[in-house]
Amino acid sequence: MSTLDELHERWSRNPDYREAYEKLGPEFELARALIEARTRAGMTQAELAERMKTTQSAVARLESGRVPPSTRTLEKVAQATGTRLRIQFDPA
Numbered sequence: 001m002s003t004l005d006e007l008h009e010r011w012s013r014n015p016d017y018r019e020a021y022e023k024l025g026p027e028f029e030l031a032r033a034l035i036e037a038r039t040r041a042g043m044t045q046a047e048l049a050e051r052m053k054t055t056q057s058a059v060a061r062l063e064s065g066r067v068p069p070s071t072r073t074l075e076k077v078a079q080a081t082g083t084r085l086r087i088q089f090d091p092a
Contacts, residue, residue: 008021024065027065027068028065030065030069031062031063031064031065034062034063034069034077035063037077037078037081037083038059038063038077038081040081040083041080041081041082041083043080043081045059045060045063046059048077048080048081051079051080052073052076052077052080054076062077071085071087074087
């Protein structure tokens with residue numbers, strides 16, 4: 001287990017940390033999906049940015065989870081990575 005995993009496991013015992021982490025869950029999932037699509041396509045952030053006609057720093061911001069992407073941006077990522085964008089709502 002990596003140091004980050006160990007820290008997360010230890011911090012997860014704290015109810016305040018766990019609550020904050022769970023609230024950010026959807027943002028983490030989206031960031032992870034973006035990174036996964038890019039890496040599966042075998043691209044660097046710079047290569048993805050070039051295909052999307054944007055900058056590497058814009059891709060880095062998307063992958064950080066700090067910037068919520070528009071549907072149009074997600075469509076550009078899908079097209080650039082050769083994937084299909086699918087958005088769905090699941091029961092709570």
